[in-house]
Amino acid sequence: MSERLTHVRADGTAHMVDVSGKPVTARQASAAGRVLLAPAAIAALRDGTVPKGDALAVARVAGLQAAKRTPDLVPLAHPVAVHAVEVDLLVADDGVDISATVRTADRTGIEMEALTSVTVCALTLIDMVKAVDKHARITDVRVTAKSGGRSGDWAEDAGDEGAPV
Amino acid sequence: MSERLTHVRADGTAHMVDVSGKPVTARQASAAGRVLLAPAAIAALRDGTVPKGDALAVARVAGLQAAKRTPDLVPLAHPVAVHAVEVDLLVADDGVDISATVRTADRTGIEMEALTSVTVCALTLIDMVKAVDKHARITDVRVTAKSGGRSGDWAEDAGDEGAPV
Amino acid sequence: MSERLTHVRADGTAHMVDVSGKPVTARQASAAGRVLLAPAAIAALRDGTVPKGDALAVARVAGLQAAKRTPDLVPLAHPVAVHAVEVDLLVADDGVDISATVRTADRTGIEMEALTSVTVCALTLIDMVKAVDKHARITDVRVTAKSGGRSGDWAEDAGDEGAPV
């Protein structure tokens, strides 16, 4: 298979890339995103009066779990032994900022796990507040930092000199 | 339980809202979003040279499946019998526009299914092209139209007179 | 199949019982259970100092979700369209009392959904506090009330004149 499971197939069809030759290294990735919300939803989040209940806590749990569900959702993602997940939600005046950090020691990066965690957290937040805000919008979901692996460390805050994925 | 499973609990804790009193009606929802990509990724999509294989086809399948996975991902979402799903990807010069339409006949809306479909399609697209674009970004994910259910029909294109969720 | 999918097979082997002849009726079931905990865990729950975070909120979300996972866990359980779930946790001096109420309109009872909700909530609570209590114990998990369906209504509090399952 060393000839067959390369990164590109002759006919361009999809395959799960072979990572068996890559070393196991400690890896960490962070992602972030934002859910834009109406003032009524922001007020309900701040006052703790969202009708379906504690929206921020439920969205956080959904985000934490979603990191583990990544290979079920993304067809060609490799199964990864997730070692740690953190999800933060910060209520701002026009929305909620979501960030997630995931850590592992494996043969492949976990940027997809961090992105999935942020995204499912955002979907859940929308589900929680949809009775009070019918125009929620997910925006700016991206990798913000990574470390470990062959391509080196990178962080959004440090400028665009490296590469997040 | 008619007293207990109301839309708001006295202590503000989370619960799955009772929909058993709502009528079964035909419902449809559409959502859309965009994955911003670098020119190299756009070129690879247009040329069919994405290393992991046919990115658009894999992302479409992931989006179609994700509509069925919504209640697994979003903790308080109701299980819904999905009757139809369509996912479209349109490659533009600076990204890929994703849209999804979901249809059912049930007691509750399927806006979350449409949003989940778009979002997982977007995550998969990022996974497919990450070898050639390390700065992909998901943006503008929102409900674009809905019909059926108590709150009436609405469409983004028709102006903001109604409500998508 | 009217001859074949009866409630008992000639050879005693397992099968999913045929419910296609049963009417769709509104059904509700409640279950309860208790997690016995050491004083240190009770104190941490009351003070909000559980190291892994807000144990009661996470356990509640796990319980709410688990009602939807019942047919995945219990091999011969029928898929049921869950319409509502409530999970309550009450911290007592020697443990946490858990109760769950589930509602549907379907051809078969949802006692298993209520029991699964309580049980997974209990497992999650143990996972949350295990760093401070190494002897947690789940006890007294049972159906406490049911209504709808052929076998009539029943409630534990009303005496043992009916049947919960």
Next chain:
Amino acid sequence: MSERLTHVRADGTAHMVDVSGKPVTARQASAAGRVLLAPAAIAALRDGTVPKGDALAVARVAGLQAAKRTPDLVPLAHPVAVHAVEVDLLVADDGVDISATVRTADRTGIEMEALTSVTVCALTLIDMVKAVDKHARITDVRVTAKSGGRSGDWAEDAGDEGAPV
């Protein structure tokens, strides 16, 4: 969407076919298949000496559960409320005959559920006996009968005048 979710898309891309216009009817489907096994495996099954344990019982349970997992495995399959499942295994001299019957009342057929049940039962049987038979082979998996739905009843035994799917 009545224009959009038709059975064929203009660009030939995949979609979940719209069944919302189809009536809910009682439906039943049967499928069958065979796992070809070496004499040593047949003997172990008959003597109850399969090293991993009671192979037939485990394979039966796996087949019963698999009917419920069909929409998770087959990307464009509709979620179906499975009402009954039966799985039979018959040990013959050169293999094991597997058959499954599934019943529902829904808008779409459940032939895929019956086929999935047979197939996962077969995979599990191979997993159970692989220590004693390294050349097991699944063969002749097909729909053997169906009833309900628009296309009418059909059975393999009754000749090839109708259509199973």
Next chain:
Amino acid sequence: MSERLTHVRADGTAHMVDVSGKPVTARQASAAGRVLLAPAAIAALRDGTVPKGDALAVARVAGLQAAKRTPDLVPLAHPVAVHAVEVDLLVADDGVDISATVRTADRTGIEMEALTSVTVCALTLIDMVKAVDKHARITDVRVTAKSGGRSGDWAEDAGDEGAPV
């Protein structure tokens, strides 16, 4: 993240604890519990006349599988590579004693896997016999032994000098 993914977060919110610094060691855990049953259910189990079929075999398979499902059910549980699972059911005069032993080599304990295995086995047993016993009750679910990991070995039978979790 070495500063961020500690065992306690400043705001007390939930997170998946970082285990990436813990060594991979061989670990084993056992759990036990009991399902209290009416004489009619005990008789049906002993006579093999449970209407839904071989209840003990189905409950055993459900328990074996459930060990693998733990991270799907318990939101903050780490994914663990399960290496072995055993589930035992012993029919007594007033109920069924269930025990499970799970083994792995990983960075974190598998007590939750053993508890989940016992609990889902118990739920399945109740599902199997509910037609003949409407008052089944799960009780005394707890860790009974553990070995491996930093906190040392422990067994219920050896007295309460150690710690199971």
Next chain:
Amino acid sequence: MSERLTHVRADGTAHMVDVSGKPVTARQASAAGRVLLAPAAIAALRDGTVPKGDALAVARVAGLQAAKRTPDLVPLAHPVAVHAVEVDLLVADDGVDISATVRTADRTGIEMEALTSVTVCALTLIDMVKAVDKHARITDVRVTAKSGGRSGDWAEDAGDEGAPV
């Protein structure tokens, strides 16, 4: 547990075999199978006119994903960290030949992952073409090659001197 989790239990009941004593080695397995199809289905595949859309692409994605779902489907299969998957579909005059190759580095073989990949790919292909072919049939699903692990390398093409499982 070294005494308890052996390969055979005294009472013949099912258990997940203990692999904790086996070394981690690079392993690869291939499987193949065939879906027999009517000329109308073959023509539709060749012309790209299958009503549900691009059948070969969807079946391929389903097969790739299924390798990761094996421990969810096969009750006693060990979780395995899949490192690579390839699925090929070749349209012949009377059917479609499916083959899959899976690679890992783990304590147990991945023949079951390769077989599951082929089988779910075949089921999906049938689902895609069932509107034009009501007599599709899965046949000849078997392991075709393996390498790594204690039992040595083997390939169908090289004769029957070794053992695939």
